[in-house]
Amino acid sequence: MDHTGAKSPRDSEVVMTQLILPSDANNLNSAFGGKVMEWIDICGAIAAQRHCREVVVTASIDDLHFHSPIRVGWIAQLRARVLAAFRTSMEVGVTVHAENPLTGERALTTSGVMTFVALNKDGGRVMVPPLQLDTEEERVAAREAEDRRTQRIARQKEAQAWLRVMAR
Template sequence: MKGKTKRESQTVLTQRMLPQDANPAGNVHGGVTLKYIDLAAATVAMRHCRSNAVTVSIDRMDFLKPVFVGEVVNFKASLNYTGSSSMEVGVRVESENMFTGEKRYCASAYLSFVALDPNGKPREIPPLILETDEDHRRWKEAEARRTLRKTERKRERESQQRAVGRTTE
């Protein structure tokens, strides 16, 4: 399968935040931010694999600064890593005050996706072609997160199995 570069799938989703996006404190609700992060990341994943792709996990969702109603928010998403059917997408969230021009780095997240065939089964995806030093750095960091996710999943399964064993005894 022919590989693809990060540039072939990256995207910027721009959204103006309106009053219905606010939480009780008057800032943009974190769930609204998460929705757009997932949408931008899914766009990247689906562009890369040219098929349906579903979110498997969200890692390191960091809210760094608030987003305010009325601001324009850019959700910058790009591919960091590919496996045989899975991929990691990084999303950087930046807000812009329309009146002052001030821009702030507000949030970031790493999301894992699996590509699906028409029957809903995992399918092979194109490998990611690494072009720059930054691409290589992001790949290595994504590999480390992937290893950590697998270790955590295994530990959680074992813990759940032990808990089930205690309740049936």
């Protein structure tokens, strides 16, 4: 038994299913990107919360890519899991696959990486459990998450200049 409090990425895994209705669609008869982003945010937050068992908030969304549309009447299946745990934050990967319910055809439609921060009841940051990396695939994903975190922190510092311009 692991006594470090570390948790497996599999313990955080979330699967959500959505039916694309006309109210979810744009004038091209496919899901609004913003609606898909909403589902991704919810799915990712559930995964982060499962890992730390605390309230979480979205800190950033990185590398959000729309690969193909999801048509009205099709099924969207979202999968999320924690890829890396830092001190008070976690990186979560989310994928969305679309399924044509009449043919069974499936395709990757959207993918993204998000960072969530764990908060206590007063809104202060709290430590998150470490991630127990059992497979080489999990170790590679965690190393890549570390690299993205370094890049994300650098971009946040660079953004200060344009934020000052926008504040005028």
